[in-house]
Amino acid sequence: MKKNGLVLALCLVLIGSLFGTVQSAQAEGEGPNYNGNETIQNERLHTYDELVKSLEQYAKRSDDMILEVYGQSIKGRDLYLARFGDNEDNPTVLFLTQQHGNEALTTESALEVIKYLTNNSKQVQDIIDNVNILIAPRLNVDGAEGDVNFSLDDYVAGTHTRYNADGFDLNRDHVNRDQPETKALHENVIQKYEPDFMIDFHHQGTQTTLGDTDEYVSGSILYPTNEGVDPEVRERSKQLGAIVYNAVDDKGYGLLSKYRGGTAPTISRNGLALEYGIATLLFEMRGMADHYYEPYVLGQKSNGYLIQQGVTAMKAVLESFVDGSIETVDTSFWDTLPVSGSKGEEHEDEH
Ligand SMILES: [Zn+2]
Secondary structure (H helix, E strand, C coil), rough: CCCCHHHEEEHHHHHHHHHHHHHHHHHHCCCEEEECCCCHHHHCCCCCHHHHHHHHHHHHCCCCEEEEEEEECCCCCEEEEEEECCCCCCCCEEEECCCCCCCCCHHHHHHHHHHHCCCCHHHHHHHHHEEEEEEECCCHHHHHHHHCCCCCCCCCCCCCCCCCCCCCCCHHCCCCCCCHHHHHHHHHHHHHHHCCCCEEEEEECEEEEECCCEEEEEEEEEEECCCCCCCHHHHHHHHHHHHHHHHHHCCCCCEECCCCCCCCCCCHHHHHHHHCCCEEEEEEECCCCCCCCCCHHHHHHHHHHHHHHHHHHHHHHHHHCCCCHHCCCCHHHHHCCCCCCCCCCCCHHHH
């Protein structure tokens, strides 16, 4: 882990021990966070080997799915891309998950969508006829296995880490691309297939609220905010966000806030919009599989609806290319969407 990360980790452990009791009391009721009350059963998530096995099984179900290895992690694990459609007249969308290894349910969502896209139905054929799809599940394959060159003793479960094997944050590496995972993603996915749209799926803490209210959100979204991004790209990003917002808000579990995010180009939301003109959206789901800051960890009771939230978002975006709503959707909701608040200590850098 880098020095800054280590200092932050120590601060967070201290804050966690000071405020842990208070947060337990506040968090009761609405889809509990971990707070020591639940066991963490991360073995329910796909391991790396299970992920690869599932991808290989899905690829056999449909001629439309092409499964590629686009690079390797520090520890030598292959990075997989699922591709559907290759029509240069169509737009291309990229769904990226788990740049942070401890933000795991987004990959479960991606696997569900890949499975759906291999069902050979008329509905899926309509999608593939209208949009080229790139799904890159789990960029941080080493962190997700806890197979890293630093100790996870401070983590609640000790099974998943945000950082890659050498302690780097992949979502701060989209300018220099010093890490093999980000380098491979840029060179062998983004520059090769030139997506027009990208959703970057993450998880945030469990205590994020809708504005100043007491309501916990199921997720938070944001478009590229770097001032150098072409206004037309930002507007298309807001349209992408509108499709996701409308679909998720329609669900009983869905409650989204506007993410409080920075402008750094090293973050994919900003960097990909700035460098390639890709319309981007950050989508942060509630809670993490593991963390050294206890209030960030969500027990497995909420996993089902959070996985479905990711599936809903991805499918809605794909269908918006079929009915053309991606081009016409109203983006004015962004002007009134409440910005995230929090009931507890949050750390901007840790999402
Ligand atoms: Zn993240």
